[in-house]
Each structure stands twice: as structure tokens, then as C-alpha cells.
Amino acid sequence: MIKRIGVLTSGGDAPGMNACIRAVVLTASAYNLDVVGFDHGFNGLLEEDYQTLLPQHVQHIIQHGGTILKSARCKALHTEQGVIQAAAVLHKLQLDALLIIGGDGSFRGALAIAPHYRGQLIGVPGTIDNDVDGTDFSIGFATAIDTALDAIDKIRDTADAFERIFLVELMGRHSGYITLSAGIAAGAEQIICPEFGPVYKNQLSSVIGPIQHAQLLRGKTSYIIVVAENSYPGGTIALAEDISIELGTECRACILGHIQRGGKPVGADRILATKLGAYAVEQLTHGAHLMMAGEINQQAVLFPLAQTSDKKKQIDPYLVRWQQQIASD
Numbered sequence: 097m098i099k100r101i102g103v104l105t106s107g108g109d110a111p112g113m114n115a116c117i118r119a120v121v122l123t124a125s126a127y128n129l130d131v132v133g134f135d136h137g138f139n140g141l142l143e144e145d146y147q148t149l150l151p152q153h154v155q156h157i158i159q160h161g162g163t164i165l166k167s168a169r170c171k172a173l174h175t176e177q178g179v180i181q182a183a184a185v186l187h188k189l190q191l192d193a194l195l196i197i198g199g200d201g202s203f204r205g206a207l208a209i210a211p212h213y214r215g216q217l218i219g220v221p222g223t224i225d226n227d228v229d230g231t232d233f234s235i236g237f238a239t240a241i242d243t244a245l246d247a248i249d250k251i252r253d254t255a256d257a258f259e260r261i262f263l264v265e266l267m268g269r270h271s272g273y274i275t276l277s278a279g280i281a282a283g284a285e286q287i288i289c290p291e292f293g294p295v296y297k298n299q300l301s302s303v304i305g306p307i308q309h310a311q312l313l314r315g316k317t318s319y320i321i322v323v324a325e326n327s328y329p330g331g332t333i334a335l336a337e338d339i340s341i342e343l344g345t346e347c348r349a350c351i352l353g354h355i356q357r358g359g360k361p362v363g364a365d366r367i368l369a370t371k372l373g374a375y376a377v378e379q380l381t382h383g384a385h386l387m388m389a390g391e392i393n394q395q396a397v398l399f400p401l402a403q404t405s406d407k408k409k410q411i412d413p414y415l416v417r418w419q420q421q422i423a424s425d
């Protein structure tokens with residue numbers, strides 16, 4: 097029988113985290129559980145920076161981006177002393193469980209605390225990157241795609257008007273999910289992301305060839321390349337400069353950056369966040385431990401936290417093939 101649970105948001109914030117906190121608090125209240133919210137991710141846990149969360153505290157937050165609990169990365173949790181301290185605080189506050197809304201890094205943090213903690217640990221995937229195994233989508237991904245699309249569509253207007261080549265850099269530290277999805281939905285002519293193989297300096301033929309082909313044989317005037325961050329030595333601005341030199345044509349870069357993390361969550365993220373937040377609390381009452389609450393084929397499922405970090409989550413191979421063989425031709 098659990099009575100008190102803690103909740104925190106950790107790592108890159110994602111639109112829909114507030115909707116998830118709301119679902120956690122409302123569901124916990126329905127099961128007569130007390131909820132304590134830690135501020136600033138694991139930092140709040142280590143520093144005992146927390147607040148009691150009641151249903152009235154989560155009123156009208158479902159539509160807001162960011163997170164009312166704040167998010168952060170926490171260096172101290174990478175140390176043995178840090179994880180022991182985290183477990184000690186959980187025991188001190190008599191918390192029977194901790195619910196972590198974050199990405200695979202945050203779940204590694206939970207796994208590090210586990211050997212020292214007597215209570216239950218459960219994760220809910222919240223990251224725009226959608227790079228967590230064990231769930232079709234993570235909270236925030238759908239909104240980030242729409243935000244990126246809004247920007248890329250606007251860039252298309254000016255690219256068309258000036259007949260320019262544009263590089264648009266999108267987020268995703270280790271995964272091309274955002275880049276592939278936004279690139280497909282925007283009708284980008286070319287996509288550069290880790291899963292498509294590396295692009296090396298001074299070996300730009302794989303990038304330049306398709307541009308020339310599109311210009312000469314297809315009469316393309318504007319040309320948009322979406323690029324995942326960290327895809328090129330020196331970054332996307334350097335890539336734009338190198339392409340300009342090779343082609344002898346102006347090529348501009350636009351770094352979308354943290355704009356992708358903000359904004360009102362779209363409906364799909366609010367629904368996913370509500371479902372997974374509620375499901376995670378219910379599963380805690382059934383004893384779930386070291387699990388992530390994910391969604392596969394529209395079904396809420398539990399998935400071992402230890403396997404969420406495998407970084408093997410595949411981007412859609414059908415869309416990859418279509419993009420490489422048909423759209424980039």
C-alpha cells in the first residue's frame with residue numbers, strides 16, 4: 097500500500113509536462129495518495145526543495161508549455177554521494193515512490209538511485225527528441241514537430257522568393273526523429289541526420305550532388321535541407337558556408353534551437369501526457385517498480401526502465417527509404 101509519492105520533471109523540458117503533472121496529481125488524489133513535487137529536477141530532490149501538490153495547484157496548466165516544477169540537469173546525481181543523498185531524502189520525506197518525467201538520461205538517474213532506495217521508481221517519457229525505447233512517442237515530440245513545421249514553412253516562403261538554398265537545423269542530440277519527421281512533413285528536399293550517415297568536411301558530394309540534380313534536371317528554385325544538430329564539424333552554419341563555396345550559390349542557415357522546446361502542447365501531447373501520467377500512478381498502486389509507462393499501438397504499457405536507454409529506437413525505415421529514393425531524387 098503506497099501513501100505518498102514524489103514527482104519531478106528532469107532533462108530537457110517538453111510541452112505536455114504540465115499536462116502530465118496534472119494527471120499525476122488528479123489520479124493520485126482519486127487514489128487518496130499525497131503528492132510532493134520536487135523543483136528543478138533531481139536538484140530539488142537533493143536539496144529538499146519541494147512542495148505539496150494538490151488538485152487546485154494543477155488547475156489550468158494543461159495548456160501551458162514548460163513545467164511548473166521547473167526542469168534541470170543535475171551533475172551531482174552522477175556521483176555516488178548524490179544518489180545516496182537522493183535516496184536518503186526520499187526516505188526522510190517518507191515517500192513510497194518517485195515518478196520521474198523525463199528522457200532516458202533521467203531514467204538512468206532513477207536506476208542509479210534504485211540500489212539505495214526502498215520505494216518504487218517509475219518513469220514517464222517526456223522529451224521532444226522521441227529517443228526513448230519502449231514507447232511509440234514521448235511527451236513533447238508532436239508539439240516540437242509542429243513548431244518546426246511552422247518555422248520551415250515560413251522559411252520556404254522566403255527561400256522561394258529569393259530562390260535560395262536553406263539549411264534548417266533541428267534539435268535531437270543523438271536521434272534524427274525530429275529531423276526526419278519535420279523534414280518529411282515540410283517536404284524538405286534533403287534530410288541530414290545521424291541515421292542517414294555522417295557528412296564529412298571536404299566530402300560534400302553527397303549533399304551537393306542532389307542539389308545540382310534538383311536545380312538542373314527538376315528546375316527547383318528553392319531548396320531546403322533539414323539538418324539534425326551536431327551533424328557536421330563546425331556546425332550547420334559552417335556547412336552552409338562550405339556548400340556556398342562549393343556551389344558558388346548563396347546558401348543560408350537557420351538554427352531553430354530552443355524554440356522547438358516551447359509553446360502550447362498540441363492535442364496529441366496533452367492526451368498522451370494525461371494517459372501516461374494517470375497510468376503511471378495506477379501502476380504504482382499495483383506495485384510497478386523500475387518501469388516506464390509508455391504507449392505502444394495506442395495501448396498504455398510498462399517497459400523496463402533499464403532498457404529505455406538502449407538508443408536503438410529506429411526511425412521509420414519506410415520513410416527513410418522514401419525520402420532517400422524518391423523525395424531527394
Ligand SMILES: Nc1ncnc2c1ncn2[C@@H]1O[C@H](COP(=O)(O)OP(=O)(O)O)[C@@H](O)[C@H]1O
Pocket residue numbers: 106107108138168169170171172173174175198199200201202203204205206208222223
Ligand atoms: N548515468 C547517470 N547516473 C545518474 N544520473 C544520471 C545519469 N544520466 C543522467 N542522469 C541524470 O538525469 C539528468 C537528465 O539527463 P539528460 O540526459 O540530460 O536528459 P533526459 O532525461 O531528457 O535524457 C542528468 O542531468 C542527471 O542528473
Ligand SMILES: O=P(O)(O)OC[C@H]1O[C@](O)(COP(=O)(O)O)[C@@H](O)[C@@H]1O
Pocket residue numbers: 107108109199200201222223224225267268269325357
Ligand atoms: O537545453 P540544453 O541543455 O542546451 O539541451 C539541448 C538538448 O536538449 C534537447 O532539447 C532535449 O534533450 P533531452 O530531452 O534528452 O534532455 C535536445 O534536443 C538538445 O540537444
